[in-house]
Amino acid sequence: VLLQSFTQIVALVIDKNTLLSGVPQSTPLLFHLQVGSFEGGADAIRKGVAEQGWSIEEPAVVLPSETHTRLWASLPGVRAAAVSSRKLRRGNNSLSSLLRIAAESQESSIVVAHIAAAKIGPGTTDSAVTATDIIYECRRAGEAKVVVDYRSTAAVRGAVENTQLWASKRCSAQARKGLNVGTSRRELVDVIRDGVSAWPTSNALRRVLPASTTSLQLFWSLKPLEIAGESAWQQIETPRVLVTTLEFEGLLGSRLSPATSAQDPSSVARGGSKQHQDQSLLRWRKRLRELELEEARLRRAGYWGLPQRSGHTNSDAENVVLRVHLGGGFAKAGALKVASSWPPIAEGGMDVDVTFECLAPGAALVEIEFAPYPSYQPYRPVIISFIKRCGFLLDKGFDVSTRPFRFALGNTPDLIADGVPVGKLPAVGSTRSLTTLYWQSQHFDLGTPNASGVLCPGDIVDAWLDPPELGEAQGRSTSLLGTQNLHFRCRRAGSTHCTLRFAWQSLHQSPEIRFLKVCGGQRHDIDIASDIKHSRVVLLQGKVDPSWGSHPQAHLAADVDKASFTLLRHTFLKAGEDQIKFAAPSLRVLTPGVVRAFAGGAMAGGGVVESSAAGRKLEVTTECLAKGTSDIEV
Secondary structure, eight states, rough: OHHHHHHHHHHHHHHHHHHHTTTTTTGGGGGGGGEEEEEEEOOSEETTEEOOOSSSSSSSEOTOOOEEEEEEEOOOTTTTTTGSSSSHHTOOOOOTEEEEEEESSSSSTTEEEEEEEOOOTTTTTOOTTEEEEEEEEEEEEEEEEEEEEEEEEEETTTOEEEEEEEEEEEEOOOOOOOOOESSSSSSSSEEETTTEEEEOOGGGGOOOOOOOEEEEEEEEOOOOOHHSSOSEEEEEEEOEEEEEEEEEHHHHHOOOOOOGGSHHHHHHHHHHHHHHHHHHHHHHHHHHHHOOOOOOOOHHOOOOOHHHOTSSSSSSSSOOOOEEEEEEESSSSSEOOOOSSOOOOOOTOEEEEEEEOOSEEEEEEEEEEOSSSSSTSSBBBBBEEEEEOOEEEEEEEEEEEEEGGGSSSSSSSSSTTTEOOOOOOOBTTTTEEEEEEEEEESSSTOSSOTTTTOOOOSSEEEEOOOOOOOOOOOOTOOEEEEEEEEEEEEESSSSHHHEEBOOOOOOOEEEOEEEEEEESSSSEEEEEEEEEEEEEEEEEEEEOOOOSSOOOOOOOOOOOOOOEEEESSSSOTTTOOOOOOOOOOEEEEESTTTTTEESSSTTTHHHHHHHHSSEEEEEEEEEEEESSSSOOOO
């Protein structure tokens, strides 16, 4: 047995020497190692020693946009034919059988690295050359050193033979310009604009989805290259969801106790429920403030993704209020193609369907992470936040109207009747900053709807509610009567669809009331015609005809001193629509030394336009002061 073992050891040494034929046995194998950033190169390691720019003191810099580094290793002192024997027949690369290559990050919280065989075409290398890729996975913004270790597997008698090269990998937190997410195909930038969240945790209280909202649809878009200046494609990782409970009925006791329902209705409406509302709101704000500070701390450390909160994942059993499901074309990882035009034409498969599964009455903060792939190379993830309430839909005994109930006894409410939507709230014009609605409830035990909310997505308008006011009971009325004021403050021109929901601290809610809020901008219901020949059309559906633009083609001859304009509605005035109210027109003469201009006619001081046929007149009279021409702006 001893003789047989000795024979095997001798055979192993002879086989090893055969593989290393042509290499002096006194010379370490890695003395002949060359590593380069290109095939046949030795700019990284030469004769087993790291070159300048790849050493621990001066590592190679890997930019954020570089996801991998390819390196070519060779042993010029080893004959290719000598190392392509038995191990090649087993399917192994001959040089790989002599070298073990590994990569390790010195700061795994920033980046991790591993080695993978490079995918190259057949016949590009011989058996004494191997190509490997260092694959980087960034976990947050920052910079960390990565060491690549080349270790000989041919060392005998337990000797350690290795050499190393070093790289410094940078991970950045750039915002992906041109990447947008919106709540509709017409409003594509109200959730994420140019890679920056418009729905941060800091103002999540502005976005409270009521109990009756069961889903939310979001739409992706990528701006064209001439606008965004980025690549034509963007890989997107699978979105991730984090649910954090803010209020749970079983823990916080948000439902009114049975004893409360026996009290006087007015005391319930004006008393304890308001105190409970304030306490609940304070709890929400305190918790959101804590999460906001946590988020700010993580971002200072370079982390922009979803935080890891114990017991507050989307599928954790401890999260008893809400579970969120994602569907649609982009619910999983995919490639987003740049739009051919902007705004883009509606395309299918570019949506994410967010579905809510309420498990118990309460409220939860929902955070969704959208991350360009690969993260931090160079683009950071984006998080959107909103609050979802889970409760009970009040489908009976509640009415809402645009008219006071004391003046409409016996009449059917025009918005919600007995818990069922029956009408639509007319659009709120740009000049209206206050709208008042009237409600009545047969649920004395719930009190006033003091947890109501209004949501106007985007950055066009700010909307908020006054506390509900309780009206005087009429005779022996069995209902609570009250009013609800809605306030608006426009931030820019445009329009947005808003949602109003009456709600109680008991987590009961009414059906939603949707309406359009208009904030200035270009109206599409106005036509203006003139009496100037060849320039009859001035505005059509609010759009200025080019002949009346910054380079006007409409002219008044020297012997004509007056131009007449007719202002009309584009369509007939319908029930519930507002009249078009014009302010007094202003005139500007660009060359005041040549001509003066005056406004006259029925619309000289402003007025109301109701007709789409007759219209109302505005006359501009001119008076020449000198020879020449001048533009006049109205």
